[in-house]
Amino acid sequence: MRKLLLIVILFFSVLGYSQKKVLKTNFTSSTITIDGKLEESIWETTPIADNFIMFQPDNGKPITENKKTTVKVVYDNDAVYIAATLYDDEPNKILKEISKRDDFGTSDLFGVFINGFNDGQQDFQFYVCASDGQADCITTDANGEDYSWDAVWKSKALITDFGWVVEMRIPYAALRFSGEKKQTWGLNFFREIRRDRQKFTWNYIDSKVGTFTQQSGVLEGIENIKPPTRLFLLPYSSFYVNANSKQKTYGTLKGGLDIKYGINDAFTLDAILIPDFGQTKYDDQILNLGPFEQQFNENRSFFTEGTDLFSKGNLVYSRRIGGRPSAYPTTVDNEEVIENPSSVNLINALKVSGRTKGGLGIGVLNAVTEKTYATIENTVNKETRREEVEPLTNYNILVLDQRFRKNSSFSFINTNVTRNGKFRDANVSALVWDLNTKKNTYNLSGNFKYSYINALEDKKGVYTTLNFAETSGKYRYSFGADLVTKDYDNNDLGINFETNYYSIYGNANYRILNPTTLFNSFKLNYNMYTQFHKQTGKIQGNNININVNLDTKKNHYVGFGVNINPIESYDFYEARTANRYVILPQKYNAWLYISSNYNNKFAIDFNPSYSIFNETERSTYEFLLGPRYRFNDKFSMNYNFYFQRRNNNKGFVDSIDEDLNSSTPETIVFASRNVITYSNSISGKYSISSKMNFDLAIRQYWSYAENKNYLSLEQNGRLADYTNYNTNKNSSFNSWNFDLSYSWWFAPGSQVSVLYRNNAANFENTINKNFEKNVTDLLNNDALNHAFSISVKYFIDYNSLKSKS
Incomplete structure (x- = not known):
């Protein structure tokens, strides 16, 4: 009888989870101050959203009473307001690292997901960290989360003796909804308890189903509101000072205007007049020896x-x-x-x-x-x-x-x-x-x-492709095929490297949907890919991959796997000449990735990899080592060291045109070479508050290719010794980037940013293997550029101007 009763309870619990929850909201005509104190009387009479359910790791498990979460929503003619009370029996253990906008850091989190059309297509998501920071994004099931989208809204988070509290004001201008008299919105709430790596939602999100935005609850009760005029102006002014040893220091003053205009309740116009990208991040250039x-x-x-x-x-x-x-x-x-x-x-x-x-x-x-x-x-x-x-x-x-x-x-x-x-x-x-x-x-x-x-x-x-997949449950699979003709070319506004091939591929995987005694999550993947040259049918690429990814009970991430290229393949690109190819040997690769729990003050990433080829003394080994330390909630530093060594790598270095009257084709010269790469990067941040941050980014990169002997590419794709070539085709590339920035969000949507940077890059055919001398020469040579800039952007909302007039 007890078993039968338990089954009935579980059945109705799951049935309840599968139904969309409904929350009623109230209209308010009183002023709500966004201070996190929830002292306004309207909050006392507003319906509550509660009974949160775990999304990860133990999907479907109700939240415990000592972590219960209650949320209320009210609205007025201009905005929707959210009040969340997040209980915690150990408030002194709430993680609250301060970080800049759209960076959660190591902090507890509360979020609200709104779909003004309630169509399961697109969520506008707004997050508040326990450290009082903000993040926002647009989310679709097809493209995931897009944090490059930014809205202007207000929030306040306060730590209390029973947990923490969040209060939010989201103006209608930050949302999209119809002009109907009675509104029905898709709605969900989210909470992450960071120290336990547990994520909860108000409306149950079933992880067995391959969708997120379609499993929201419903918000009812909003009436007689109108989509506002969405006209935002972002004027800016920037001042730059640039200098290097070859030119005098000079200053430049720039100004311009960005415009965002809501054409109607659905469409937005964005325009930039007199663009200014002077503070855009530098590119991380590499020594590129390949054909692309x-x-x-x-x-x-x-x-x-x-x-x-x-x-x-x-x-x-x-x-x-x-x-x-x-x-x-x-x-x-x-x-x-x-x-x-x-x-x-x-x-x-x-x-x-x-x-x-x-x-x-x-x-x-x-x-x-x-x-x-x-x-x-x-x-x-x-x-x-x-x-x-x-x-x-x-x-x-x-x-x-x-x-x-x-x-x-x-x-x-x-x-x-x-x-x-x-x-x-x-x-x-x-x-x-x-x-x-x-x-x-x-x-x-x-x-x-x-x-x-x-x-x-x-x-x-x-270019055409077709793919079929099973997308739910523990066991999933997919398979598909591609076809690309020789003259397909989208490189004027896109990027595409390989053409003139057809391919087949497949995947099978197994995952656990709820934690076990050993793992919070576990996934086993098998992937297969084979590519054929369209004209000749020769195999251009072949790969079998098996990998495992898991989270331990202590929230350490581990991944490992093998990649196998079991047969020789024909590379039609490395020769840099039409209808010529080089034969690539079989290859066997194994890798490991370990990332310790970032909740700890000290954490480390470690990623070694080793490859062997079915070719004499040819191999590749590499590793990445990335320790990080969080000194306190304001200050943290990360360091990454990357090393790679490719022994007896074979690659193109030159082509020699023969006499036009000769029947002998051009000679394509390859080299047998050792390629060594070092990369050091440091990133750090000091956050005075969630609105005022200092950021540091340093990257030093050095890679060189030392040619041991030269080879000629034969018509059959094999390589033969070539002794009639004496040109120095060694390569050495050094680069250095240094960025130190200060950012202050002095008003909603308005920012002052100050940036000092220097950078240098140098390519040469002479290789100096003294690491220290390479770096010091790069920093002391004439190529080092210095730049200092100040940029001020001010956000103007037309609705605010209209209300003041």
């Missing part, structure tokens, strides 16, 4: 904020906008290029994005870059001339993304690059689909992309 360009992160806020629509189809690499010129200057005898800009100036940019109540997302991004010239000098008479290397150029992106049944979408994307005059133009279109069954148990996804380069090259190509 190095891909860099996008650090410019305009191109990172709220760009989830533009990531559809993976067609856009925004670093192309304002990147290197598309042409290289031509020279004749006795001429040399004395100045060739490394980037093109952006004139202006705008984007319009949003989603209708019917689920149609529309995104338009347009940017214009200026005409750019290189300077060429005659070495005899010293006369100079200018040559156009990039014309006035227009970049345009259009995205139409229709969501349906709350968990599926079908998208059309078009990118277009139009260059003025006789330069290359490009157009790429794509259809992308992401289809899920009603219960989110199976997924069918894929795309069809078509590229066209204008009549100068008249090149057309196709």
Whole structure:
């Protein structure tokens, strides 16, 4: 009888969890002060959201009474207000590291997730740390969390003798909702107890289901509110001082304006006038010995904020906008290029994005870059001339993304690059689909992309992929295939390295959904990938991967695995010549990753890896060591050391054109080389408060390739000794970046930032193996640049101006 009673209780508990909870809210006409004290009388009569349920690690377990959480919501004509009381039987153990915006640090956390259309498509998430910091993001199941999105809202967190309290004011201008008289919003609340690594939600999130945003509760009771005029102005002024040994110190004053305008309740216009990216983070450059360009992160806020629509189809690499010129200057005898800009100036940019109540997302991004010239000098008479290397150029992106049944979408994307005059133009279109069954148990996804380069090259190509997956439960799997034709090219506004192939791949994995006696989480993966050259059918790539990822009961993360390339493959890229390839040997790799619990003051990351090749004395070993220490809630430092050694690496170094009248093809020269890489980086922060922070970032990088002997690439893809080559093709690259910054959010959305930085980089063919001398020479040579800048941005909300008038 007891067993039967227990089964009935569990059944109705799970049934209750599976139902959407409903919270009623009250209207208030009184003023609410965001101070965390909850002294206003309206809070006494407002319904409570409670009975939180664990999301991780023990999914479905009710929160304990000594950690109970209660939340209330009220609203007025301008904003929604949230009051959360988070009980803790050991308030002195609440973790509360102070950190900058959008950085949770090691701190307890409370969040509210709002979907103004209640369509399960997109959440606006607002977080408050126990240290009184803020974070916000837009979340979709397809693209995850986008923390580049920032809103202006108020919050206050206070530690008490029974736990901690959060009070929040989220203006309607930070949300999206319809103009209907009665509002029904999707709503969920989130709490993380950091010291236990436990996460809870108000409405149950079933981890067996592969979706998050569709498992929210409901907020009812909001009536007679109107979407506000969403017009925000962000004027800024910046002052820069730059210097190095080759030029005098000089100062530059800049000013400009960013605009954000809500066209209607769904769509927003963002525009930048007179762009200023002077405080953008430096790129972490490396010694790139491969056939493909190095891909860099996008650090410019305009191109990172709220760009989830533009990531559809993976067609856009925004670093192309304002990147290197598309042409290289031509020279004749006795001429040399004395100045060739490394980037093109952006004139202006705008984007319009949003989603209708019917689920149609529309995104338009347009940017214009200026005409750019290189300077060429005659070495005899010293006369100079200018040559156009990039014309006035227009970049345009259009995205139409229709969501349906709350968990599926079908998208059309078009990118277009139009260059003025006789330069290359490009157009790429794509259809992308992401289809899920009603219960989110199976997924069918894929795309069809078509590229066209204008009549100068008249090149057309196709890229298509199809993937099927089971997406719920302990056991999951997926399989799919790709096809890319030879002339597919999206590199004018995107980035793509390999073409002219077809591939098949698959995955099977097992995971635990609730903790065991040994692990909080455990996942076993098996992956298989094989790629074939489209024209010849030769295997270009083959990989079998088995890996395990787990969290221990003490919240230490461990991962380990093996990668196997079991057969020889044919690399059609490293030879840098059409229809030529080099044969790659079998390869066997094993790796380990350990990351100790970041809750501890001292933690460490350790990631060794070792590879052996089916080739004499060829191997690779590398490791990353990353200790970190949190001195107190304000001050922490992280250090990372990375080392890699590639023994007897084989790679391209040169090609020699033979006599045009000869039947002998060009000679492609490879080298057998040892490649050594060292990288040291230090990052640190000191937070006076959640609104005032100092940050330090230092990176030293040195990599060199020492050629032992030269080889010629035979027609059959094998390498043979080549003794008729005496050119020095050794490579040594050093770089140094140093950033020290101060940031103060002196008002909502308004910021002062002060930055000092220096950087240097040097490439040469001479290798000096003295590590200390390499670093000191780099810092003492003429290439070291110094920059000091101050930037002030002030946030202006049109609604605030209107209310004061």
